[in-house]
Amino acid sequence: MLRAAYQQRTWTLPADAVVRHGTAEDAARVLHGLTFTVLTGAGISTDSGIPDYRSPDSPPRNPMTFQQFVADEAFRRHYWARNHVGWQHVRRTRPNGGHLALAALEDRGIVRGVITQNVDLLHEQAGSRKVIDLHGRSDRVVCLTCRRVISRAHLAERLSALNPHFLDEVLDGVRTVTDIEVAPDADAVVEQTAHFRPAPCEFCGGVLKPEIVYFGEAVPRERVERAFAMVDDAGALLVAGTSLTVMSGLRFVRHAAKAGMPVVIVNRGETRGDPLATVKVEADVTETLTALAGALAR
Structure with missing residues (x-):
């Protein structure tokens, strides 16, 4: 009954409802009485201890591309060494208030589902059930030859066995792995990686790759269609x-705006979707989502 009641309102808002x-x-006023889908990015996970890519306070990053990874063994060695360190941190992260607020709104039938550009699985940990991991998942690894999928936790055990002293060397003089800069895809800032031994596929000896979408790699069509x-x-x-x-997220904003749907954007700093927003809230994501959930639950 609650969900049916929320679907009764039409999408298009009057021009005077636009709040840039x-x-x-303001966001609660626009969304009140509507069900809505949520699109999230790295900024929702910063309060869980995972730095994002492009907030005003983020350092410049140069993520490895898909082409670099598949073409060069040295790039793969460098990637897996840094990822092995970053995984120790990312696997311990927990959902924050923003993730929990969206899960609570889904429980009430207000949020239809979450499309996330993140690979950290924090939405699932928070209790969200309808999640599309647009860019893949950090907890799985795929062989590029035989296509078998294994867990990232299992690979961590193999990498530790192949490189028994690597983590101790990296953490020498550092209190914990959380003191090392780690990107959203678990890429840790580690410079000395030439001696690291990556693990091949244990079934066919092929190249292993995280089951995430790299820069320069296309999101699977079926996943995109489910998101639309x-x-x-x-x-x-x-x-x-x-x-x-990146267009992988922006296209959904353009699609919603073209359909006449209200678009609410919560982000610290400007976005490419700002001109299409009905309401733009430039504030802390966790704080805003928590307040929004409270307002919509009344």
Whole structure:
């Protein structure tokens, strides 16, 4: 009954409802009475201890591309060495208030589902059930030859066996792995990696790759189509913690706006979707989502 009641409102809002620089209260006013799909990016996970890529305080990053990874063994060695360190941190992270707020709204039938550009699985840990991991998952690894999939935890055991002293060397003089800069895809800032031994596929000897979408790699079509369908199934789109720099996320904002749906964006710093926003809230993501969930639950 609750979900049916939320679907009764139409999408298109009057022009005077547009608030380019708004508050959580403005966002709640626009979303009240609607079901909505949520698109999230790295900014929603910063309060869980995972730095994002493009917030005003983020250092410049140069992520490895898919082409570099598949073409050069040295690049793969460098990647897996850094990832082996970063995995120790990312696997211990826990959902924050923003993740929990969205899971609570899904429980109430208000959030239709989450499309996330993150690979950290924190939405699932928070209790969200309808999640599309647009860019893949950090907990799985795929062989590029035989296509077998193994768990990242299992690979961590193999990498530790192949490189028994590597973590001790990296952490020498550092209190914990959390003191090392780690990117959203578990890429840790480690310079000395030439002696690291990556693990081949234990079934065919092929090259192992995290089951995530690299820069320069296409998101699987079936996953994109499911995401568009999730947007179409709702009455509005809420964007949280992403600058929408890459088209893989921006296309859903353009799609929703073209359909006449309200678009609410919550992000510290400007985004490529700002001109399409009904409300843009430039504030802390966790704080805003928590306030928004409280307002919509009343």
